Amino acid sequence: MNTTERVYLPFDGILDMFSSSVTGHHQTHITHLVLKSATVNPKVSNLSKTGMGIIKTVKAHWKQQDKKKAEAASRSSSSGVRQLSRDRLPKSSEDLMDLGLTKRRNHQRIVVLGAPKVGKTNILRRFLGKDFQEHYEPTTEEFHRKLFHIGGETYQVDLLDATGERDFPAKRRLSILTGDIFLLVFSLDNRESFQEVCDLLNEIKTAKTKFLKLKTPPRVPVVVCGNKLDLCAQRAVSRLDVTQTLSEDVTFIETSAKDDTGLEDMFKALATLGGLPDETSPARHDTVPILTYRSLCVSQRGRRGSRGVGAPFAAVDPLARRPSFTSDLRLVLGSSTKNNKLERCQIQ
Template sequence: MNTTEKFYLPVDGIFEMFNSLTGLHHQSSITHAVLQSAAHTPVTQHSKVSNISKAGMGIIKTVRGHWRQQGSRVVTSRSSSSGNRQVSTDRLPKRSVDLLELGLTKPRNCHRIVVLGAPKVGKTNIIQRFLGQEFEEEYEPTIEDFHRKLFHINGEAYQVDLLDATSERNFPAKRRLSILTGDTFLLVFSLDDKESFNEVCELLNEIKAAKAKLLKLKHPARVPAVICGNKADLDAPRAVRRSEVTEILGDDVAYFETSAKDCAGLDGMFKALATLGGLPDETSPSRHQIIPLLTYQSLYLGQRGRRGSRARGLAAPCAATDPLARRPSFTSDLRLVLSSSTKHNKPERCQIQ
């Protein structure tokens, strides 16, 4: 028959055990008080080892919870003192911002740029530069990226969506739908890869044919496209020369040699995209400042919900990226295509095949 025993937990020994488990070496007065309280509480047990384990784990959870709270306070205070105050999750936007749905802009101020090209030519980094972000050295294959940048320029709101549809190379119907929804196109190849240039030429012809079919034109349509020969910073011999691009695509095509790494040529390219899309030059990354999305929203939504009450007073061009932006559904894109085709002629039964 087991006898009932009473024992007291040694405070110093347990505290050392906590330090070894958590990796923390400071001893707060509150933590020490918790341990002392637990240490002087008699524990009745039938098995020393099992009850010591249960009591110890209970104290570990209590102390760890207290240290987590203390640690979060330290992080917050350090962030505030350094000027990089962290934003709590309840201060982040709850959903994506669509200026057209909210009635904060006009349809002509909403624009979609479709980015196409072979893999590994630098499309993602060019998009990152447009969004005001840094160059990334490591390559990660892009499945599909959809980005949204919101602008405030001369008292007006603009919305620019960027669709990088790299994965659609093997899905003609999806690629055709993306092409038909694009307002302007950025076709990217690498200057050290001749095959990537050949793919751009094929894409340009595909875009012209798709737009001509949509508008019921007898000849290939002239499309607002910018051709970008990227990786101009590489020391490797160029596989594609400017003269070759001009000879194949013609003099009337907007062509730029760029480097997403050192930003060479990007400003002119972004300006050309803006001009083709009927957007202000201030949409170029060098012509505006980046502000948080919540700050941008406050420009158009006052405290009482009066839209545009604050936007009129701001003169400097600014922009914000929407971290929650998602590509509209394929159904929505198809409706957009069908509605645009009815402005010219009766649409075909299926526009994407």
């Protein structure tokens, strides 16, 4: 007489075959499904056949659950609830040069140098539209990218805080050679930080002179920033000291990242040196999320060149990473080959 027995088979090995895909709601039903599928006819005593039956049952259950979720999502979308697709999220950094969306002259890299604890990070935070951060954290290296859409044209500004390269001369030399504009920051209450800025300025001029094989140092697009103007009582460096030490072709601006004093003048000076519009200053444009920036750029495509088109807007690229040193070396070597002034890169 045929009888049906309830047999409980060892299924740990079977679960290992697809445990990596068991997540969320699926996992709560796995034991029930396996035990239910383990009720077999004694004539079918082959464990491999039983295991395959368990897997098929579980897969069918998951397929049914996924179908229900898809139907629920479809109803939610039809009722007016917007669903953000993962395909719309940025998967990599937005380099407008690589995408062919901006001209070379509209792409500038600002290299920020200076002694520790002088306020460089907070100055960059202000430029990126963020608030002042009271707590100090040592900076090893920071790289930011801000994208602009102004007057129908796109602009890209890369910000490199190369403070962490103080003990790596060759690495810092490469950062200097790839920099278009330089922001040198010292603290008005620390005279040693001002002396370091003077040394950095000489290092930049020496590197550029050697790279371009010039007889005299070139004019460097640099802005020297005396930060912490709010600490008037502890001031150790006067404006007269700075003007007497620096050459006339160096722009000097006193700022306070904490009080947001003088920063607009500093950002405007950087824009002027880089041939960028004044609207790149934080107070002159709206900062939007990166997805909104994409949408606005697409909607205004084809209107390039008209200064009166649309309000200026910008976005901070959340996935921006510093280009590899190989890329920077190629950039330096490429420019030297193009100018026929240097056969190989001298960064030591």
